[in-house]
Amino acid sequence: MPTWWVKKCGKTKDDNQLLQNKSRSVIDKNSRGITGDNKTSADPPTPSRSTPRCSREFAGASGFSGFDSDSTEKKCHPLPRPSISSFPNDQVSGSTSGSASVSSVSSSGSADDQGQLGGCRGNGDVKFNAAPRSPERVSPMAATRPTSPLHSRLSGMSLDSSTGRNDDVRSSECHRLPLPPTSPTSPSAVPVHGSRIGGGPEPSSLGFSKWKKGKFLGSGTFGQVYQGFNSEKGKMCAIKEVKVISDDKTSKECLKQLNQEINVLSQLCHPNIVQYYGSELSEETLSVYLEYVSGGSIYKLLQEYGPFTEPVIQNYTRQILAGLAYLHGRNTVHRDIKGANILVDPNGEIKLVDFGMAKHVTAYSTMLSFNGSPYWMAPEVIMNNNGYTLAVDVWSLGCTILEMATSKPPWSQFEGVAALFKIGNSKDTPEIPDHLSNDAKNFIRLCLQRNPALRPTAFQLLEHPFLRVHAARVANTIMPKDASPRPFDGSCTLPTREPYPGRSSHENYLTQPLAVSSRAIKSPSRENIRAITSLPVSPCSSPLRQLGPAYKSCFLSPPHPSYTFPGQDNGYSLAEFAVSPFRVKKDAMIEPSSFRAQTPNSPLRSRLV
Numbered sequence: 001m002p003t004w005w006v007k008k009c010g011k012t013k014d015d016n017q018l019l020q021n022k023s024r025s026v027i028d029k030n031s032r033g034i035t036g037d038n039k040t041s042a043d044p045p046t047p048s049r050s051t052p053r054c055s056r057e058f059a060g061a062s063g064f065s066g067f068d069s070d071s072t073e074k075k076c077h078p079l080p081r082p083s084i085s086s087f088p089n090d091q092v093s094g095s096t097s098g099s100a101s102v103s104s105v106s107s108s109g110s111a112d113d114q115g116q117l118g119g120c121r122g123n124g125d126v127k128f129n130a131a132p133r134s135p136e137r138v139s140p141m142a143a144t145r146p147t148s149p150l151h152s153r154l155s156g157m158s159l160d161s162s163t164g165r166n167d168d169v170r171s172s173e174c175h176r177l178p179l180p181p182t183s184p185t186s187p188s189a190v191p192v193h194g195s196r197i198g199g200g201p202e203p204s205s206l207g208f209s210k211w212k213k214g215k216f217l218g219s220g221t222f223g224q225v226y227q228g229f230n231s232e233k234g235k236m237c238a239i240k241e242v243k244v245i246s247d248d249k250t251s252k253e254c255l256k257q258l259n260q261e262i263n264v265l266s267q268l269c270h271p272n273i274v275q276y277y278g279s280e281l282s283e284e285t286l287s288v289y290l291e292y293v294s295g296g297s298i299y300k301l302l303q304e305y306g307p308f309t310e311p312v313i314q315n316y317t318r319q320i321l322a323g324l325a326y327l328h329g330r331n332t333v334h335r336d337i338k339g340a341n342i343l344v345d346p347n348g349e350i351k352l353v354d355f356g357m358a359k360h361v362t363a364y365s366t367m368l369s370f371n372g373s374p375y376w377m378a379p380e381v382i383m384n385n386n387g388y389t390l391a392v393d394v395w396s397l398g399c400t401i402l403e404m405a406t407s408k409p410p411w412s413q414f415e416g417v418a419a420l421f422k423i424g425n426s427k428d429t430p431e432i433p434d435h436l437s438n439d440a441k442n443f444i445r446l447c448l449q450r451n452p453a454l455r456p457t458a459f460q461l462l463e464h465p466f467l468r469v470h471a472a473r474v475a476n477t478i479m480p481k482d483a484s485p486r487p488f489d490g491s492c493t494l495p496t497r498e499p500y501p502g503r504s505s506h507e508n509y510l511t512q513p514l515a516v517s518s519r520a521i522k523s524p525s526r527e528n529i530r531a532i533t534s535l536p537v538s539p540c541s542s543p544l545r546q547l548g549p550a551y552k553s554c555f556l557s558p559p560h561p562s563y564t565f566p567g568q569d570n571g572y573s574l575a576e577f578a579v580s581p582f583r584v585k586k587d588a589m590i591e592p593s594s595f596r597a598q599t600p601n602s603p604l605r606s607r608l609v
């Protein structure tokens with residue numbers, strides 16, 4: 001049992017008080033979330049959260065050292081050079097889809113995720129971090145850690161590079177803001193990341209004035225999100241903004257968090273991950289420009305329309321996993337997967353957002369911080385003894401599937417601390433609704449294995465029959481030829497064959513928008529599935545259509561025969577799935593354990609802040 005837990009259980013008065021406060025906060029969020037008491041005001045709220053996420057990472061002694069206040073010019077934000085030089089077309093579709101349903105945002109996009117279950121975060125997250133940064137935790141990588149690509153005004157923040165990549169930093173470089181794409185096919189539609197390729201552009205060429213801040217979309221722990229509009233091109237984006245207030249601890253923490261998000265997002269390009277366009281640091285604000293996703297979050301859809309049907313869950317899960325597989329292929333863990341952080345565009349395409357908690361995992365580092373949203377948090381994060389790995393996202397995915405199936409995360413009947421105890425310190429597994437198929441149940445159980453080493457990776461899970469059934473169903477649905485606004489290689493022009501020279505073919509495969517096994521790729525029918533399932537428009541895709549005729553027309557294919565084990569009802573068992581040789585070529589897969597840097601004797605134990 002972690003030190004903090006012992007403390008919580010009555011060792012000190014202060015800790016008890018703190019825990020009660022957190023618990024109370026969770027209760028408040030619970031009641032708000034379940035009753036769907038969501039903020040709908042079009043006006044941005046006064047930033048009332050004086051303390052954003054309760055995170056020792058931010059509040060640690062080694063944190064901020066202040067701002068360079070003599071820089072008052074409006075400057076672009078120097079950001080890392082991404083390792084990907086090609087630019088995604090993603091923004092094309094992002095903008096397009098955004099413009100398609102502005103009204104849906106005006107009615108529901110405001111603070112859609114404000115009232116969900118959870119702890120001290122604004123929308124229900126507990127972001128207390130167990131392990132402060134301290135010299136003991138400095139990894140062997142620390143000496144070579146790159147300078148954080150912060151604007152000089154933020155350079156005193158002594159941030160870690162969230163990605164820890166040396167090659168991504170060019171601090172003198174500005175990160176060009178997006179000029180919106182003109183057309184999906186035009187090369188001029190991809191100027192946003194031009195600064196990644198060439199040298200730093202002149203501020204005058206960055207198009208700062210092109211994007212106008214529009215209506216308020218919602219507020220997160222670390223800032224406000226607005227719709228952005230380019231009146232010259234008629235395109236939209238989302239603008240995430242944090243106020244820069246010198247000598248204000250909260251502001252510094254928000255800036256640090258947003259910078260972390262920039263660090264991670266600026267290196268990602270995947271159709272199921274919200275596309276980063278650029279950022280800008282002005283005298284008053286740090287603004288991040290993102291692909292606009294107008295459909296709102298899964299959390300919001302659940303609040304408005306109730307639980308999803310299984311085909312919708314399959315579809316969304318497959319896309320979430322595709323995004324996760326891509327992320328994990330870069331050894332980056334999201335750490336906050338949950339319905340509120342998964343947006344859906346009007347075509348049912350999933351976009352992972354909120355990478356403020358994301359971390360690059362290296363063999364030399366281990367994550368001990370106690371971050372995440374309690375109900376979606378993996379046991380090892382709560383117990384927090386030996387660090388944790390990419391597998392925490394797989395656990396959270398399991399919770400998110402239950403959330404999609406029931407509108408509530410697992411253990412939501414428990415209040416904050418009790419839920420944490422249930423997750424972290426009991427042997428119980430969450431209740432899985434009976435109405436789900438055996439495939440679905442099996443999939444969820446695999447994700448919610450308490451031992452992270454037993455959890456399949458995101459790549460492995462993409463092969464699970466629960467998702468294959470959906471792929472086959474979509475493949476058997478006649479789609480209009482140009483139903484998709486973009487080609488299979490999706491919004492990202494990452495080369496699909498060999499995007500990262502030097503990586504194994506499997507690793508390259510991980511960059512595909514949809515993960516398909518080599519076995520599947522060989523089969524013409526699987527190829528077909530892959531092509532068709534990449535279409536964002538699916539008759540089964542939108543929860544709004546879940547009971548419509550399109551869904552009824554979906555063809556249900558039987559589970560893949562290779563998953564049927566003799567003597568088994570539905571083809572597999574937990575143990576067999578985890579070790580089955582035909583599913584997992586051990587040497588070809590990234591093993592969760594390979595990312596686990598154990599520090600059994602670390603003096604740092606989990607502590608509740």
Ligand SMILES: Nc1ncnc2c1ncn2[C@@H]1O[C@H](COP(=O)(O)OP(=O)(O)OP(=O)(O)O)[C@@H](O)[C@H]1O
Nearest residue numbers: 111112113218219220221225238290291292293354
């Ligand atoms: N790219 C986007 N397109 C459209 N809406 C967005 C986008 N990004 C965020 N939003 C919306 O803006 C609101 C705030 O998002 P943000 O990510 O800042 O906070 P959050 O995830 O709700 O909370 P927290 O930061 O505490 O996790 C949410 O309602 C979210 O759905």
